[in-house]
Amino acid sequence: MVGPVVELPEQFDVPEGAFPAEPPDPPATPRDAATVMLLRDTSAGPEVFMLRRVTGMAFAGGMSVFPGGGVDNRDADSALEWTGNPPAWWAEVFDCARGLASALVCAAVRETFEESGVLLAGPDADSVVRDPRPYAAARTALVNRELSLAEFLADAGLVLRADLLRPWANWVTPESEPRRYDTRFLVATLPDGQHADGATTEAESAGWFRPDDAIEDWKAGRCGLMPPTWRTLTELSRFGTVAEVLAAERRLEKVIPKVTREGRKLRLVLPGDPSYPTAAGHLDARPDDEVQS
Template identity: 35%
Template sequence: MTTSPAQGASADIPIRKAASVLLLREAADGFEVFIQHRVSTMDFAAGMVVYPGGRVDAQDGQAVSEGKLDGAPLAEHAQQWKHTSVHAEGPEQAQYLAGEILAAARREVFEETGLLLDPGQLHPWANWVTPAGFPRRFDTYFFVAALRADQDPRHQTTEAVVSKWVSPVALFASLERGEVKMMRPTQRTLLDAMERGSIEQIISSKPVISSVHPDPKDSQSGNAVRSTEQHFNS
């Protein structure tokens, strides 16, 4: 998601599929999430707190075609994405598209953190679509992933000044104090995880996800996230 509408931006701007991953680990007071602080010179999400992720590209489709997602629950993912554009081309194509998105999530996490997740660790969580009027538009698919004790993501992307683990409560306190900026999808996906409580409850919830199409006037991170933007049906 971009952070504000652009004057004169065309409604014909193509919508690119993207994937973003909430990496979670157990902590004394619940769980922590791995975040990145984007550099201020980026042309997308400049200075924002984000999760590892990026656009779906051709190599992700190739990974599906070549069977590189062995053991991935693609049929289950396609079912969870049934109220999104994954099913825009019909149910037969949905499983392939779900695979593309999953492959992108794995690739982006590996490129940005050095961590190669098992396909089965990635669980569909949310789908947000950038509204018309923005210079870039994304159909972004969010995943949650519970990390094992031996999995340790690193900061290795030039698109962020720092990557780190943080308590969700501490992160939202920083947001309230104006110390960080977070896009609405970043806020809402984490708030929904917090409402679930523990990592076990988050991973086992397996929501049926509905696409969120936010109002462009709500795009600034300082605006309160509305309850109607909750992304799934329990």
């Protein structure tokens, strides 16, 4: 199992005013979401596909992220057919109800197709679509919410390949944020013959990056990373091949960053950091207030 990273770099210190002066009370309910780290092998090690979100978006504007997004009603279509571990297995891994687990897997595949053009589906349990470009119209319909993934796959004679996905992590936005997500991170290999294009209106650019290179770009100020993305890249950088990533043992626990004051700065802290137990969930809370997870 990959060891935890418990301390964030100083670059994640944020000035006073970066969070709302009066945090929501009660805290906003996190929206369930899924994100997928698409990986491919190169002679220099694994690369991961990333999108730079359009500046000015309500959440993570200008940040470099992995394809993903929130679960919506389309993803709860009970007609969805897939191969691989059943919803009950994913429900145990994600520690949630079976229906939500199914919707999360569906959202992961749908968002990956919408935002990168990569389709984790095939005619049967032993094959994957080699060229998703003929399904461009369906991709657009999915983006416009005119079609559910279950409807698209059924019409195309395809099944979702849940066996191509591996659970990786579970991050929840801090309670001090007005817009919150409970995001499950998954990993998958870029299927043979497919090409990630990043052709989405939500991104201004996209490309493949070695995890270490993405982190160096962030350090140099050439891109923005959120703590979950930084930590995930740090973890991925420890592997020499995609196969090693997929074989890694993971135990998903909800990671909820907290915010602590240090002078005029606010510092994000993670579970395992010595200051985490005494950090306030709300900026206006007493330091010894506990956040119930």
